[in-house]
Amino acid sequence: MRALERAEILSIGSELTVGETRDTNAGDLARELTAHGVEVVRLAALPDDLPAVRDAFDAALERADLAVSTGGLGPTPDDLTRESIAALVGETPAVDPGLDAWLTDLFERRGLPFPDANRKQAWLIPSATAIPNDGGTAPGWWVDRADGKVIVALPGPPREMRPMWHDWVLPRLEARGLGRPTAVANLRTSGLGESLIAEKLGSLLDRDANPTVATYARTDAVDVRISAVDAGGRPAA
Amino acid sequence: MRALERAEILSIGSELTVGETRDTNAGDLARELTAHGVEVVRLAALPDDLPAVRDAFDAALERADLAVSTGGLGPTPDDLTRESIAALVGETPAVDPGLDAWLTDLFERRGLPFPDANRKQAWLIPSATAIPNDGGTAPGWWVDRADGKVIVALPGPPREMRPMWHDWVLPRLEARGLGRPTAVANLRTSGLGESLIAEKLGSLLDRDANPTVATYARTDAVDVRISAVDAGGRPAA
Numbered sequence: 001m002r003a004l005e006r007a008e009i010l011s012i013g014s015e016l017t018v019g020e021t022r023d024t025n026a027g028d029l030a031r032e033l034t035a036h037g038v039e040v041v042r043l044a045a046l047p048d049d050l051p052a053v054r055d056a057f058d059a060a061l062e063r064a065d066l067a068v069s070t071g072g073l074g075p076t077p078d079d080l081t082r083e084s085i086a087a088l089v090g091e092t093p094a095v096d097p098g099l100d101a102w103l104t105d106l107f108e109r110r111g112l113p114f115p116d117a118n119r120k121q122a123w124l125i126p127s128a129t130a131i132p133n134d135g136g137t138a139p140g141w142w143v144d145r146a147d148g149k150v151i152v153a154l155p156g157p158p159r160e161m162r163p164m165w166h167d168w169v170l171p172r173l174e175a176r177g178l179g180r181p182t183a184v185a186n187l188r189t190s191g192l193g194e195s196l197i198a199e200k201l202g203s204l205l206d207r208d209a210n211p212t213v214a215t216y217a218r219t220d221a222v223d224v225r226i227s228a229v230d231a232g233g234r235p236a237a
Numbered sequence: 238m239r240a241l242e243r244a245e246i247l248s249i250g251s252e253l254t255v256g257e258t259r260d261t262n263a264g265d266l267a268r269e270l271t272a273h274g275v276e277v278v279r280l281a282a283l284p285d286d287l288p289a290v291r292d293a294f295d296a297a298l299e300r301a302d303l304a305v306s307t308g309g310l311g312p313t314p315d316d317l318t319r320e321s322i323a324a325l326v327g328e329t330p331a332v333d334p335g336l337d338a339w340l341t342d343l344f345e346r347r348g349l350p351f352p353d354a355n356r357k358q359a360w361l362i363p364s365a366t367a368i369p370n371d372g373g374t375a376p377g378w379w380v381d382r383a384d385g386k387v388i389v390a391l392p393g394p395p396r397e398m399r400p401m402w403h404d405w406v407l408p409r410l411e412a413r414g415l416g417r418p419t420a421v422a423n424l425r426t427s428g429l430g431e432s433l434i435a436e437k438l439g440s441l442l443d444r445d446a447n448p449t450v451a452t453y454a455r456t457d458a459v460d461v462r463i464s465a466v467d468a469g470g471r472p473a474a
Contacts, residue, residue, distance in 0.1 A: 015453050017277045019268025020423070020462065024259070026282070031256025040254045041289065045263070045280040048451070052278065059296075075432035076452050077442055117432035137430075157456060186257070193374075195312035195354035205314055214285070215313050216252050219394060225257065 002148045003177040007033050008060035009043045012053055012072035012081050013156060016045040025070040025154075025161055032165070037179035037230075038066065048072065053084035061149045066173070071156035073138035075118040081153050085143060086125050093123035099130055099139060106137060131168050135160040142172065150176070180230045187224040194222045239385040240414035244270050245297035246280045249290055249309035249318050250393060253282040262307040262391075262398055269402070274416035274467075275303065285309065290321035298386045303410070308393035310375035312355040318390050322380060323362050330360035336367055336376055343374060368405050372397040379409065387413070417467045424461040431459045 131140030
C-alpha cells in the first residue's frame with residue numbers, strides 16, 4: 001500500500017464561507033499531520049454545496065494521498081459530505097444495520113423520538129468504514145479508494161472530532177504508513193527586520209535543504225522556524 | 238464592466254498549512270464580502286509554493302469574479318504572491334519608481350539601511366495598481382485581468398490588512414459593482430435537536446428560496462440562520 005505522504009484538509013459548511021463561524025479544526029489537523037510527517041498541501045473551506053464539495057475532494061486527491069474533512073455529517077438536508085463522497089467514488093449510500101441499531105438505541109436512551117432525517121447518519125457506502133463517535137449522532141467515514149488513496153470524514157464539532165481523530169483515525173493512519181517524522185523548532189528574534197534576518201540566514205533559506213529554515217513576520221517580532229525531516233538512519237535534529 | 242458577484246479568498250503562507258499560525262483574515266474577509274453581497278465560494282490556505290499559489294489563483298478566477306489574497310508580500314524568498322500573480326497573468330514584475338522612492342524614504346525615516354531584499358516590495362506589473370500600506374513595507378496589488386476579473390493581494394498581518402481593505406479596497410469594489418446586499422439574522426434555539434428543528438422548518442430549508450434558512454449545530458444549541466438577498470424594488474427583509 002502507498003504511504004500517505006501528502007494531505008489536504010477540507011472544512012465543510014456555509015457558516016465558514018459566510019464568515020459566521022471560525023474554523024479551528026483545519027489548523028489543529030494541519031499541525032497534527034505535519035508532526036506525523038504528512039505534508040499538508042492545502043486547507044480549504046467550502047459551502048454546503050454537493051458539486052463544490054465533490055470537486056474539492058476530487059482535486060484534493062489529485063494533489064494528495066489523503067483528504068481529511070470536517071463538517072457536513074449532520075442530519076439536515078444541507079449536510080452533504082456523505083453524498084459528496086459517494087458521488088465522487090460512484091457508490092450509493094445505504095443504511096448500515098449496525099449503525100442504525102446504534103443510532104436508534106442512542107435516541108431511545110436519550111428519551112427522544114428518532115427523527116427520520118437522522119437515518120442518513122447510519123449510511124455507509126461499500127468502500128467506507130464507520131468511525132465511531134462517542135460524543136454525538138454523526139459517525140465518521142474512513143474511505144479506501146481503489147487507487148490506494150484515503151478519505152477521512154469527521155464531524156465539525158471539535159469535541160466530537162478531536163477524540164475520533166486521536167483514538168481511531170491517527171492509529172490507523174500510522175499503521176497505514178505516513179511520511180517521515182518532522183521535528184520543528186521556533187526561534188523568536190528581536191531588533192532586526194525580516195529582510196535583514198533573511199540576509200544573515202543566506203543559503204539556509206534554500207527551500208530544498210533539510211532542515212528547512214523560514215522566517216515569519218509577526219506583529220511584534222520575526223520568528224525563524226527550523227523544520228528537520230528524519231532522513232533515516234539518524235534521529236531528526 | 239462585470240459586477241463582482243462571487244469571490245474566493247486565499248491565505249498564503251506555509252505557517253498556515255503546517256498549523257503554526259491560525260488565520261483570521263479569511264474569516265474576516267468572508268464576513269465582509271458576504272455582507273456586501275458577494276458570494277464567497279471557497280476559502281483556501283496555501284503553502285509558500287509558486288506553482289501551488291499560481292494554480293490556486295487560476296482555479297479561483299475560474300469559479301469566481303474576484304480573488305482576494307492575504308500573505309506572501311514580505312521581502313524574503315519564500316514570499317511569492319507577487320511572483321505567482323505575475324506568472325498567472327503572464328507579465329514581468331519591475332520596480333515601480335514611485336513605490337521605490339516611498340520605500341527608500343520609509344527606511345531612511347526609520348534610520349535603517351535599505352536591504353536589497355526589500356526592493357521586490359516596490360514591484361508592480363503593468364496590470365497592477367499599488368494599494369498603499371500605511372502600516373508596513375508591503376504595498377498590496379489590485380490587478381485588473383483582461384477578462385474583467387479582479388485580484389486583490391493584501392499583506393498577512395491583520396493590522397496592515399484591515400485598514401487597506403476598509404479604506405482602499407472596499408470603496409473601489411463597491412464602485413466597481415458588487416452582488417446584491419444581504420441581510421442576515423441568527424436565531425438561537427433550545428430544547429430540540431437539529432433534525433427535529435429542520436423537520437419543523439420543512440420547505441423553508443429549500444436552498445433556492447429567498448430568504449434562505451439553514452440550521453447549524455453548535456456545542457450548546459442549534460442556530461437558525463436566515464439570510465435574505467435584496468431582490469430589488471423592496472428593501473431586504
